[in-house]
Amino acid sequence: MSLRYAVVGTGALGGFYGGMLAKSRQDVHFLLNSDYQQVKEHGLLVESVLGDFVLKPINAYSTTTEMPKADVVLVCLKTTNNYLLKELLYPIMHEDTIVILIQNGLGVEQQAADGLPGVQIAGALAFICSNKVGPGHIHHLDLGRLTIGAYNLENPSLLEQVSADFNEAGVPCLVTDDLDQARWQKLVWNVPFNGLTVVLNATTDQIMANEESSKLAHEMMYEVVDAANACGVPLKREFADKMMAVTAKMTPYAPSMKLDYDHKRPMEIDAIYSQPIAHAVKNGFKMAKVEMLEKQLHFYNSMNLKYTV
Amino acid sequence: MSLRYAVVGTGALGGFYGGMLAKSRQDVHFLLNSDYQQVKEHGLLVESVLGDFVLKPINAYSTTTEMPKADVVLVCLKTTNNYLLKELLYPIMHEDTIVILIQNGLGVEQQAADGLPGVQIAGALAFICSNKVGPGHIHHLDLGRLTIGAYNLENPSLLEQVSADFNEAGVPCLVTDDLDQARWQKLVWNVPFNGLTVVLNATTDQIMANEESSKLAHEMMYEVVDAANACGVPLKREFADKMMAVTAKMTPYAPSMKLDYDHKRPMEIDAIYSQPIAHAVKNGFKMAKVEMLEKQLHFYNSMNLKYTV
Numbered sequence: 001m002s003l004r005y006a007v008v009g010t011g012a013l014g015g016f017y018g019g020m021l022a023k024s025r026q027d028v029h030f031l032l033n034s035d036y037q038q039v040k041e042h043g044l045l046v047e048s049v050l051g052d053f054v055l056k057p058i059n060a061y062s063t064t065t066e067m068p069k070a071d072v073v074l075v076c077l078k079t080t081n082n083y084l085l086k087e088l089l090y091p092i093m094h095e096d097t098i099v100i101l102i103q104n105g106l107g108v109e110q111q112a113a114d115g116l117p118g119v120q121i122a123g124a125l126a127f128i129c130s131n132k133v134g135p136g137h138i139h140h141l142d143l144g145r146l147t148i149g150a151y152n153l154e155n156p157s158l159l160e161q162v163s164a165d166f167n168e169a170g171v172p173c174l175v176t177d178d179l180d181q182a183r184w185q186k187l188v189w190n191v192p193f194n195g196l197t198v199v200l201n202a203t204t205d206q207i208m209a210n211e212e213s214s215k216l217a218h219e220m221m222y223e224v225v226d227a228a229n230a231c232g233v234p235l236k237r238e239f240a241d242k243m244m245a246v247t248a249k250m251t252p253y254a255p256s257m258k259l260d261y262d263h264k265r266p267m268e269i270d271a272i273y274s275q276p277i278a279h280a281v282k283n284g285f286k287m288a289k290v291e292m293l294e295k296q297l298h299f300y301n302s303m304n305l306k307y308t309v
Numbered sequence: 310m311s312l313r314y315a316v317v318g319t320g321a322l323g324g325f326y327g328g329m330l331a332k333s334r335q336d337v338h339f340l341l342n343s344d345y346q347q348v349k350e351h352g353l354l355v356e357s358v359l360g361d362f363v364l365k366p367i368n369a370y371s372t373t374t375e376m377p378k379a380d381v382v383l384v385c386l387k388t389t390n391n392y393l394l395k396e397l398l399y400p401i402m403h404e405d406t407i408v409i410l411i412q413n414g415l416g417v418e419q420q421a422a423d424g425l426p427g428v429q430i431a432g433a434l435a436f437i438c439s440n441k442v443g444p445g446h447i448h449h450l451d452l453g454r455l456t457i458g459a460y461n462l463e464n465p466s467l468l469e470q471v472s473a474d475f476n477e478a479g480v481p482c483l484v485t486d487d488l489d490q491a492r493w494q495k496l497v498w499n500v501p502f503n504g505l506t507v508v509l510n511a512t513t514d515q516i517m518a519n520e521e522s523s524k525l526a527h528e529m530m531y532e533v534v535d536a537a538n539a540c541g542v543p544l545k546r547e548f549a550d551k552m553m554a555v556t557a558k559m560t561p562y563a564p565s566m567k568l569d570y571d572h573k574r575p576m577e578i579d580a581i582y583s584q585p586i587a588h589a590v591k592n593g594f595k596m597a598k599v600e601m602l603e604k605q606l607h608f609y610n611s612m613n614l615k616y617t618v
Contacts, residue, residue, distance in 0.1 A: 199509075200508075200605060200609070202608070202612070206612070210607070210608050210612075211607075212603075212604040212605075212607035212611075213604060213605070213607070213608040215604060216601060216605070288597040288601075289597065289598075289601050292525060292597075292602075293601075295521040295524060295525040296508065296509060296522070296525070298519070298520075298521035298522070299509050299511070299516070299522040299525075300509070302521075303515070303519075
């Protein structure tokens with residue numbers, strides 16, 4: 001039995017991952033917001049290091065009330081929009097639908113589960129450099145790997161089929177039985193680079209090229225590793241060293257938080273900073289540098305949104 | 310016997326303090342650099358909350374080789390220009406000349422003494438909001454108090470006469486017998502606000518108005534207080550609380566480091582950050598947040614000067 005997918009949020013992530021599945025002849029239905037007309041008329045354009053493609057025709061919708069019920073919902077919204085989930089998801093869910101949150105940060109499954117009682121939830125981490133560069137226009141620059149893990153699934157083995165679908169579509173996808181560890185691993189990179197690119201007004205390569213800022217990023221990675229261990233999630237400092245080496249070789253990149261800031265959108269401070277900080281504090285560990293960056297980001301966020309809200 | 314003063318560096322500080330002394334009929338000689346022609350022709354304009362005035366005629370020079378020898382040299386350069394001191398000072402010094410460094414940061418007297426063997430040195434802290442807003446044009450916005458202390462003077466009582474001259478000129482001036490404590494006290498304010506106004510691209514009032522950034526500034530003040538104590542300089546956390554309260558009521562202000570950054574001049578990272586950090590580390594104390602800010606400032610500095618050096 002093949003799965004029907006719904007992509008909620010067809011941006012940098014949803015456009016790429018849903019697009020790859022659809023290109024691979026999976027049954028995929030896309031929810032769009034401001035780009036709906038463009039995509040309906042001209043299709044979805046994915047410029048990818050794996051090869052460019054246009055999805056046309058495409059199952060595009062401007063509201064979930066018109067979408068068919070899905071077996072798997074890929075939530076590709078920013079966590080700052082998760083307050084919309086309840087309204088968006090119920091129309092497309094049947095009894096066995098699973099919701100996969102492809103989102104950064106910590107605690108997102110629990111928050112979603114609290115707001116969607118009875119819903120089966122999984123989480124996913126995307127290791128990808130991808131941006132939306134225009135309406136219905138995705139630019140996939142580098143990487144793409146997914147790590148998926150169950151949160152409260154009745155039948156976690158369903159994730160194996162999702163993983164197989166992604167792998168068949170050319171997206172390396174791994175199922176983990178420790179979603180928490182996967183989230184902390186991702187935070188090792190996200191915590192320094194999402195925030196520092198905003199506060200230093202820089203791209204990853206500029207931060208890496210400067211001795212002081214790359215040392216700072218490295219130290220912050222260690223703080224995240226130490227916090228993970230304090231929370232009972234085993235991570236080694238060598239993993240941080242490896243992430244630094246990966247970043248040094250990476251295509252110059254503005255992470256999602258930097259783009260959010262530049263486009264005057266709210267930043268995911270809660271999921272990427274406040275939640276990990278709170279988890280660490282609850283376990284007796286203080287991430288001093290991360291806390292400082294969080295405060296700086298709050299300042300930037302408030303100045304940024306001052307004249308737009 | 311009245312003293313002859315030389316002002317080396319006629320900017321925001323030198324223009325105001327030298328100007329006040331000259332207005333008070335002291336014998337003051339000003340070294341100017343780029344503003345020399347303007348000041349020679351039109352005098353020095355000081356717009357001050359204490360009352361505006363123009364010094365004209367004025368003893369203005371473009372080089373110290375043409376200046377008379379002085380009893381007291383007021384060094385009002387940025388510490389980043391202290392490498393010029395040796396060349397600038399010798400022509401205007403007699404046997405008993407004292408050099409007062411009106412400069413921020415820590416370790417400046419020692420560095421100057423190392424470079425000027427045999428010279429008698431004192432230090433001073435200026436509690437003032439003052440900017441140079443144009444050639445030969447000083448804008449004094451708030452405060453103005455000076456604290457002066459001996460470093461290696463043969464006759465420290467000479468500072469009493471200097472202090473009396475300033476007080477007579479309308480500048481509250483105090484002589485301290487603990488210059489180190491005075492420097493650490495000043496750092497309590499300078500460390501958070503000089504750096505944060507750069508890294509957050511903000512004025513003091515904006516930082517104070519935001520809950521997260523004002524908390525960060527307050528925490529950094531505590532780090533400085535704790536570092537001072539680790540270095541054997543008794544300071545109380547209540548002093549930091551008082552500084553925060555003062556800042557909350559202060560005229561919105563861009564500190565000198567912010568102006569240096571905005572004008573693409575090198576920032577005083579060494580004197581205000583690296584020196585205090587090194588002193589603290591030597592005494593077993595780590596200022597985690599201050600170290601992070603120092604690294605961020607190094608990054609800003611390097612990007613800022615990249616295309617100008």
